[in-house]
Amino acid sequence: MKAVTYTTFGDPAAVLQTTDVARPEPKAGEALIRMVLSPIHNHDLWTVRGNYGFKPELPAIGGTEALGVVEAAGDGVDAALIGKRVVNVGKSGAWAEYFTAPAAGLLPLPDSIPDTAGAQLIAMPFSALALLEFLEVSKGDWVIQTAANGAVGKIFADLARARGINTINLVRRNEAVAELEALGMEHVLSTSEEDWQKRARAILGDKGAQAAIDSVGGPIVADIANLLGVNGLLVVFGTATGVPLQLHASAMITNHLVVKGFWGSRIIAEMPQDEKTRLITELVGLAAQGKLHLPAGGEFKLDQVVDAVKASLTPGRTGKILLRA
Secondary structure, three states: OEEEEEOOOOOHHHHOEEEEOOOOOOOOOEEEEEEEEEEOOHHHHHHHHOOOOOOOOOOEEOOOEEEEEEEEEOOOOOHHHOOOEEEEEOOOOOOEOEEEEEHHHOEEOOOOOOHHHHOOOOHHHHHHHHHHHHHOOOOOOEEEEOOOOOHHHHHHHHHHHHOOOEEEEEEOOHHHHHHHHHOOOOOEEEOOOOOHHHHHHHHHOOOOEEEEEEOOOOOHHHHHHOOEEEEEEEEEOOOOOOOOOOOOHHHHHHOOOEEEEOOHHHHHHHOOHHHHHHHHHHHHHHHHOOOOOOOEEEEEEHHHHHHHHHHHOOOOOOOEEEEEO
8 A cells, every 4th residue: 555654754845755565454453444534734744853742663654643434343343333434533654545543542423524624623623622621711701822823723713712712813924814814713913013912902901811822932922921811821832933932020920820831642641531522522513513614725645745745834724734545
């Protein structure tokens, strides 16, 4: 079968290649899945570079989330699963024509969810929903987020809206404001405009925001922290710039602000199973109702992986880049 593999860590566009490898066989408790669509996530590319929290043994097959059809069942797996359209996340090796995964972790999808949405239903949306829970905000509260035009940012805004939570959505390009507003996102501000903080303060009022999420780093962190109210929570979700966080002591002290880090992989791994089931059920329901927007930014075949990676790293995408078997 065809698979996207790498034998050394490095620039994904340089080290990823499409090769012929042996088709796997499902072990006890596993299912063999014929891959249909698999997204390219940032953490997939970080893994290929060798600078993520998880390092696979080399040679390795890329990808961690995919939608596919169950082709075969290993010992102890209900044969009724064969032929079902399912989504799987967390099992490395999804960028291949076939892959195996624990049957217990497969999520069958209703017909109302299209392939493009189903292929990216869990990893980013689940992280965004877990992040929303982590903030402990309530209906009517305000949350500020940077990188609102990223995959998680768009999903977070949808999830917050569904729960009645207000968001101020920050982007770094003026062009991105119109892009997000076209998707129905409200209170989108470009930090390239000199008066964005004044406009944000006018939206929030004297009470300020209850929480802020940063995925950028650098001086913007101090700016959003200044918009928090008393006992406000600042959550560090990512670092697009790689620049150290900057904070003003005055705001930290007078408002008793709290700063926490959030790593989705750890939060999800430690989450009780009943909590995972509750959140996944919420995601499936929202996607089936069309309230969770998960568009594709383009589809590429496995042997076009270099082009796919370059497209994934291009700013201004409308959605996730997907690999098709």
